[in-house]
Amino acid sequence: MRDRLLFTGQLLFTLLVAAFLVVPAGLSIAAGVTVNYFRGIASGVTLEWVAQVWELYAGTILLSYVIALATLAVTLLAGVPAAYALHVRSGKISRMIEELITLPVAIPGLALALALLLTYGGASEFRRSWLFILVGHVIFTIPFMVRSVMAVFATVDVKTLDEGAASLGASPWRRFRDVIVPNAVPGILAGSLMVVTLSLGEFNLTWMLHTPLTKTLPIGLADSYASMRLEVASAYTLIFFIMIIPLLVAMQLFADGKQTR
Amino acid sequence: MSTVGGHGAAVDIKNCGKTFADGTLALEPATLQIARGETLVLLGPSGCGKTTMLRIIAGLEQPDAGGTVLFDGKDMTSLPIERRNVGMVFQSYALFPNMSVAENIAYGLKIRGMPKTERAARVAELVALTNIAGLENRRIDQLSGGQRQRVALARAVAIRPGILLLDEPLTALDAALRERLRGELNRLLRALGITAIYVTHDQAEAMELGDRIVVMRKGAIAQIGSPREIYFAPQNRFVAEFIGAANILETVVENGQLVLPGGRLPIHGAQNLSEAVVMIRPETIGVTSADSAHLSGTIDSVSFVGDRQRLVVSGAAPKPLTIDAPNTIQAKAGERVGLSIAPDAVRLLPPES
Numbered sequence: 113m114r115d116r117l118l119f120t121g122q123l124l125f126t127l128l129v130a131a132f133l134v135v136p137a138g139l140s141i142a143a144g145v146t147v148n149y150f151r152g153i154a155s156g157v158t159l160e161w162v163a164q165v166w167e168l169y170a171g172t173i174l175l176s177y178v179i180a181l182a183t184l185a186v187t188l189l190a191g192v193p194a195a196y197a198l199h200v201r202s203g204k205i206s207r208m209i210e211e212l213i214t215l216p217v218a219i220p221g222l223a224l225a226l227a228l229l230l231t232y233g234g235a236s237e238f239r240r241s242w243l244f245i246l247v248g249h250v251i252f253t254i255p256f257m258v259r260s261v262m263a264v265f266a267t268v269d270v271k272t273l274d275e276g277a278a279s280l281g282a283s284p285w286r287r288f289r290d291v292i293v294p295n296a297v298p299g300i301l302a303g304s305l306m307v308v309t310l311s312l313g314e315f316n317l318t319w320m321l322h323t324p325l326t327k328t329l330p331i332g333l334a335d336s337y338a339s340m341r342l343e344v345a346s347a348y349t350l351i352f353f354i355m356i357i358p359l360l361v362a363m364q365l366f367a368d369g370k371q372t373r
Numbered sequence: 374m375s376t377v378g379g380h381g382a383a384v385d386i387k388n389c390g391k392t393f394a395d396g397t398l399a400l401e402p403a404t405l406q407i408a409r410g411e412t413l414v415l416l417g418p419s420g421c422g423k424t425t426m427l428r429i430i431a432g433l434e435q436p437d438a439g440g441t442v443l444f445d446g447k448d449m450t451s452l453p454i455e456r457r458n459v460g461m462v463f464q465s466y467a468l469f470p471n472m473s474v475a476e477n478i479a480y481g482l483k484i485r486g487m488p489k490t491e492r493a494a495r496v497a498e499l500v501a502l503t504n505i506a507g508l509e510n511r512r513i514d515q516l517s518g519g520q521r522q523r524v525a526l527a528r529a530v531a532i533r534p535g536i537l538l539l540d541e542p543l544t545a546l547d548a549a550l551r552e553r554l555r556g557e558l559n560r561l562l563r564a565l566g567i568t569a570i571y572v573t574h575d576q577a578e579a580m581e582l583g584d585r586i587v588v589m590r591k592g593a594i595a596q597i598g599s600p601r602e603i604y605f606a607p608q609n610r611f612v613a614e615f616i617g618a619a620n621i622l623e624t625v626v627e628n629g630q631l632v633l634p635g636g637r638l639p640i641h642g643a644q645n646l647s648e649a650v651v652m653i654r655p656e657t658i659g660v661t662s663a664d665s666a667h668l669s670g671t672i673d674s675v676s677f678v679g680d681r682q683r684l685v686v687s688g689a690a691p692k693p694l695t696i697d698a699p700n701t702i703q704a705k706a707g708e709r710v711g712l713s714i715a716p717d718a719v720r721l722l723p724p725e726s
Contacts, residue, residue: 203394269465275433276467278455280481280532290480294471 141353144346161347165336169348172332173355179242179328180311183249187307190250191257192300196292198258199265200274214255221316224251228321242326248317253310257303264299305363312356329355381568382445382535383409384430389440391425399425401593402440412562412569414583416576418615422592423572424540430570431538432457444535457536460529464541466521468513474524475500475509481532499527502561519550526558530565537562537569543578555581576616580604588612605654610722613652620653620694621722631719635689635712636668640719650722655683655697657718660704666711670694675704686710 143149147156166173198210216224228248233239270292277287293300315330322331329352337345383406390402400422407413415423428434430442432454441450449457468477475496482492500506503523508516516524522542529537542558543551559582562569573579579586580600588595588603588611596603596612607613610621624631626646631638643649663669670689675682681700687693689712696712698704 268470269467272463272465272467273469275454276461276463276469277480278433278453279431279459279461279538280528281455281458281484282480283455286484291469291471295469 137353140346140349142346143343144348144350146343149342149346161341161343162350164344165347165351168344169332169336169351172327173329173351175242175326176312176329179246179249180308182246183253183311184304184307186246186250187254187257188300188304191254191303192261192293192296193288194254195258195261195265195296195299196270196288199262200271210258213258216251217255221248221252221314221318222320224248225317225320240323240325245318245321245326245328248321249311249314252314252317253307256306256310257300260303260306261296261299264296268295270295302363302366305359305366309356309359309363312359381409381537381566383407384536384568384570385441385443385446386426386430387441387443389426389429389436389442391422391429391434392437398592400429402437403594405587405594405597407568407570409568410566411584412571412582414571414573414579414586415589416573416579416583416586416615417589417595418574420591421589423574423587423589425592426589427538427540427570427572430536431459431461458532458534459536459538460532460534461538462522462525462529462540462542464544466525466545468521468524468528470513472513473509474505474511474513474516477513477524478528478531481528485532495531499531503527504557518546519554522546522554526561530567535568537565537567539569539571541572541574544573544575551575551578558582588615590615606720607652607722610650610652613720613722618655618695618697620655620658620690621650622653622690622692623650624648624691633668633690635670636666638668638714638719639716640721641716642721648724650724652720652722653694653714653718655695656681657714658694658696659713660684660696660698660702661711661713663709663711666713668712668714669709670712672704672706672708672710674706686712 142153144161145157145159146153147158147160194213198206225248228244229239232244232247238244273291273295274287277291278284282290312329314328315334318328318331319334322328327335333345333348333352336348386403386405386407388402388404389400390398391400392398403426405413405426415426417423425434429436429440432442432449432452436442436450441448443449444457454461469480472480478496478499479492482495487495496509500509503526505520505523505527508520508524513521513524522545525542543554546554555578562582571578571582583600585597585599586603587597590611595615596608598606603612603616607616607619613619613621622631622633624633626632626643626649627637629639629644629646631640631643631649631651640649640651668689670686673685673687673693675684677700679700681697682702682704684696684698684704685693686696694712704710
């Protein structure tokens, strides 16, 4: 009897906490498809706001994906070799570089953006292009790529594999291509999902770096909250959900797969 | 492709030392020649510098300035491992988890640009040679330790290297398998006629496989010699104690005879000495009746180990003597026995070693 009471109590508490977090999200999504939020859902359900958001912000959404994929490309090209070099070299300088790469995780995005603006703000062509945001995103996301690839390197003794391939006559590039990268695939995949998700959702830094012509998803969201009807902003949230949730689910599935293997 | 066929390359190591970045001296400058087709074993306890020596020969470490590595007279010192045409078997095997067994074996051939059909033929040849038929399409994580060892060996010799380098290749295996593979490895090395350099801390492996053994200690070579020389004629106390079991005695000498608590023992080469350090192997001591013997003592303990029995006899020498006696003799603790030791069996060691 006592056990059942305890169980029921715990269940209720859990549901309450979950509701506390889920209800606002639900309300926001509902608001996005309501004809008039102030009159409530009774005023009718519509996709008009979603359509309007799409019309206004399709370019922003597209640019977000371009930046996210470009960020991914850069972090792959720079991050994977960097992770390998940092894993293989054991000196003090390597550890310092590793710390340096990780630093942007701890520094507020605003501070990073300010530094970028102070340094490159004068180069107006660069400042106005989306490449400026790309630089910020790369700085912010590369530690996640490097870390997750290094974590895999730590488990597969990649240094000895490299020596093994070298003893068979493979040049450093062949070794990297044939042995190092294929054995780092789990870390590269996990890192890639993380990088894309972070780039799509990054706000602090992007908000400082953007121009009216270079906006990303979260910037557009803030913009619509500030200047549009609540229904439009909510419809925007709905679109954002739809884009980001599959990535989060993929990340979760991937993490589960690794644990059960 | 290698031009050296079945006979392998000669190796000349001149003055190769290694100081690590943190200042520790891993290897004192050493000079060593390895003949074509010879199997040389680097033997010693961990931290003696044997792996460092192997890695310098492989090209995985650079020797300190002044050291040179020559293969067949050609200076290899500045070449990285991928340009030395050596085969290497690692302690952890270093097999590629992203490739099948056959792909692992063929990798070095693929790098050398060998056509696919020739590659397949060579892989088939090696699979037969190393007894791993039927495993070609397995993934590496589906193999047992012994199978991995064979794949690693097949992969290393596939490229017809001038020199085969083996870094404790059997250490990761259990005792019974280790012994069986040791025999197989020995036959394979002889059949290939390849120059092989083999690192181990296991003296039984060193004895069975080595044409010559280099015993190493604390970054320096303690002795170089054939297994018999190393065993019967150790040049110093470290080698005597590291290889096999040894009784080491420090005693006074009179008229070329050791003066021991249990009697006198004539030895060779001690006419002008007043004291000596000597080594006597346990199996060279014979057990006789106490009455007529020049040297006698009392049995402390008897342990029967199957093929022989090990006696500990006190009172004969300054410290108890270990004796390996035939498993047929009757011996009991507390019994007095005579000991017969041929003068040849007593080996003089340098005093301070």
